[in-house]
Amino acid sequence: MNAAGRRQACLSAMGVTAWVPRTAAVDSPAALEADVPAALVPSAGEGAPDWDTLAATVAACQRCELHQGRTQTVFGVGARRARWMIIGEAPGQEEDRKGEPFVGRAGQLLNSMLEALGMRRGEVYIANILKCRPPNNRDPQPDEVAQCEGYLARQIELISPRIILCVGRIAAQNLLKTQTPIGKLRGQQYHYGPQAVPVVVTYHPAYLLRSPAEKRRAWQDLLFARHVFAAAEEGA
Ligand code: URA
Secondary structure (H helix, E strand, O other): OOHHHHHHHHHHHHOOOOOOOOOOOOOOHHHHHOOOOHHHOOOOOOOOOOHHHHHHHHHOOOOOHHHHOOOOOOOOEEOOOOOEEEEEOOOOHHHHHHOOOOOOHHHHHHHHHHHHOOOOHHHOEEEEOOOOOOHHHOOOOHHHHHHHHHHHHHHHHHHOOOEEEEEOHHHHHHHHOOOOOHHHHOOOOEEEOOOOEEEEEEOOHHHHHHOHHHHHHHHHHHHHHHHHHHHHHHHO
């Protein structure tokens, strides 16, 4: 199958049969207002861990109660020099068992979403807001996020991606430090951290599995993310 055929197959897997590119305002005043204040981004500072030290620290972490119920931590997966970073919520049952993010049904859809953009899973980096599975997949608690967010901040700093794609409300609200509903966060560009990494928000693949009618909007988000990425590449 050629590249166009593969892309169409991935779009079909996403349930997208037709789409119209959307023009979205990059760096609109509303978007800039929503940037994460630097003071709220956990800073790595002097003596920040290198990748191996960070991975070992996470693997042994007992900073919150979630360590008691986990099979293992789920650090992240993908290319260390990835230009795209995907951030989800927290490991589920499968991820806890395998030690890798997005390996269940939602992960398969995420792979299709990436392939629809012409990317393989292995060339992006995938991580979560939390490194341990919350019991019964409940939402992460603020104290758990607070204990874990420095790990993710350091991962972002070390990878230095050109774009972060937040999948789902929990990822978006916690990374951007906002309570704004996901429907309002979509379609704008934000910036994260001292490196001002562009951030784009879309729906969580698990939500898309439950609400397939929203896949069309998710595809619009992915096209917008690609647009933001291209602009970031150009400006680099
Ligand atoms: N959902 C997430 O947000 N992350 C995973 O790793 C798996 C499911």
